[in-house]
Amino acid sequence: MLDRDAHWIADAAGATLHRPARDGAAGPATVSTDSRDAGASGALFVGIPGARVDGGSFARQVLDAGAWGVLVRPEHAEDLDGADGAVLLHPDPVAALGTLARAWRRELAATVVGVTGSVGKTSTKDLLAAIVGRERRTVATVGNLNTEVGLPLTVLRAPRGTEVLVLEMAMRGAGQIAELARIAEPDVGVITNVAPVHVELLGSIAAIADAKAELLHGIVPGGVAVIPAAERLLDAHRPGGVRIVTFGPGGDVERAPGDLAIEGDVPPTVLRNLPAAVAAARAVGVDPTGTVRPAISALRGERLTLADDVVVVVDCYNANPMSVTAALDDLALAGGERRVAVLGDMLELGPDARRHHAEIGAHARAAGVEVLVAVGELCRHAGPGFGGRVHWVPDAEAAARLVPTLLEPGDRVLLKASRGIGLERVAEALRERGHDR
Numbered sequence: 001m002l003d004r005d006a007h008w009i010a011d012a013a014g015a016t017l018h019r020p021a022r023d024g025a026a027g028p029a030t031v032s033t034d035s036r037d038a039g040a041s042g043a044l045f046v047g048i049p050g051a052r053v054d055g056g057s058f059a060r061q062v063l064d065a066g067a068w069g070v071l072v073r074p075e076h077a078e079d080l081d082g083a084d085g086a087v088l089l090h091p092d093p094v095a096a097l098g099t100l101a102r103a104w105r106r107e108l109a110a111t112v113v114g115v116t117g118s119v120g121k122t123s124t125k126d127l128l129a130a131i132v133g134r135e136r137r138t139v140a141t142v143g144n145l146n147t148e149v150g151l152p153l154t155v156l157r158a159p160r161g162t163e164v165l166v167l168e169m170a171m172r173g174a175g176q177i178a179e180l181a182r183i184a185e186p187d188v189g190v191i192t193n194v195a196p197v198h199v200e201l202l203g204s205i206a207a208i209a210d211a212k213a214e215l216l217h218g219i220v221p222g223g224v225a226v227i228p229a230a231e232r233l234l235d236a237h238r239p240g241g242v243r244i245v246t247f248g249p250g251g252d253v254e255r256a257p258g259d260l261a262i263e264g265d266v267p268p269t270v271l272r273n274l275p276a277a278v279a280a281a282r283a284v285g286v287d288p289t290g291t292v293r294p295a296i297s298a299l300r301g302e303r304l305t306l307a308d309d310v311v312v313v314v315d316c317y318n319a320n321p322m323s324v325t326a327a328l329d330d331l332a333l334a335g336g337e338r339r340v341a342v343l344g345d346m347l348e349l350g351p352d353a354r355r356h357h358a359e360i361g362a363h364a365r366a367a368g369v370e371v372l373v374a375v376g377e378l379c380r381h382a383g384p385g386f387g388g389r390v391h392w393v394p395d396a397e398a399a400a401r402l403v404p405t406l407l408e409p410g411d412r413v414l415l416k417a418s419r420g421i422g423l424e425r426v427a428e429a430l431r432e433r434g435h436d437r
């Protein structure tokens, strides 16, 4: 609930108030960009122009359904004559949404934590929210709403009285994190790591480090930067006026404290982010102790237990050299009879893609993988590195047919690929065979 009137909201968004809210209306219950729910929920609907549809064209329908108001481009004003509810106009609704979110962030006076990095943003955010949430009224990004639309919506969802805001920040190009930091004005900035992910966007790993470091430069004076101790690429980005806390081997926070217990089915890869979450919790002023039960977002290492003691780790949310290496290391420690790795293409790796796939093959061998199923064109290059017999298939559909025929009792299975490969299809096939317990 934004307990502010239409004048304040228009002003805060830098928008023109074309028509006031309904008589006697309090502020909007929430802010939404989804025309399907904005009406019923009494929201301020933000009509975002997209590649195919302009969200603004739903403004009338949304007002008729009971929305508190709409924020749309001026060209939509005419269609809204006679409709009930506030009408705010701005030529760039996404920019206005960000400006409004920043104003609300200032109203809240919560401690804001921004989390970025190549790998482990969502996991770190989930862990941190669970640790801090035991003691403080905490609002965190839901799932992956980490862009210039998702981040403002998260800020605007936070009710008055929120004490800590944990915001995931995505990087889809130079300048994007800087923009998100301008909206969030973080007191604490966390960089989980710097790794070759989305190399195609920026060209090099050094450029990726520079883009992540935009967060450090956006931390408010007197704030705290939480960064990996071992990452030399961030050395040039230690902003003045901000306290630096390092985590990981050789850092200020090397591991989680012994009196912090993490409960529930939390995959080992997710727990790699615990030192960063602990450092960030302390930066917020929360001492990480006791038992916490984090809610881990889906597809990030879910465990599926099948008949005949077959255990499958479903980690198909994304894949890159860093996360695949970590997942293979976990598989090596998984016990059982045989280790079976079903690895799909790692996308968007740029010119070194082949080399990265070959190295993953070699790492699978080093991790003691007995059966390697390689899925997709790039994964052909994993074969030579692996050395042993490789079952190659062109896509997830073919893998879904093959993998169930390969499994034996006691197998420990890893499913890992970039999201675009759809490797969860293999998990569905295994479930469909009725092996799920």
Ligand SMILES: Nc1ncnc2c1ncn2[C@@H]1O[C@H](COP(=O)(O)OP(=O)(O)O)[C@@H](O)[C@H]1O
Residues within 6 Å of the ligand: 117, 118, 119, 120, 121, 122, 123, 124, 269, 270, 272, 273, 299, 300, 301, 315, 316, 317, 318, 322, 323, 324, 326, 327
């Ligand atoms: N610190 C880490 N090191 C290696 N792999 C990791 C780490 N954290 C997470 N992962 C892997 O990366 C995948 C994506 O994790 P997630 O937390 O969603 O990251 P992001 O939000 O940055 O995309 C997980 O499924 C897991 O396999």
Ligand SMILES: [Mg+2]
Residues within 6 Å of the ligand: 121, 122, 143, 144, 146, 168
């Ligand atoms: Mg994420």
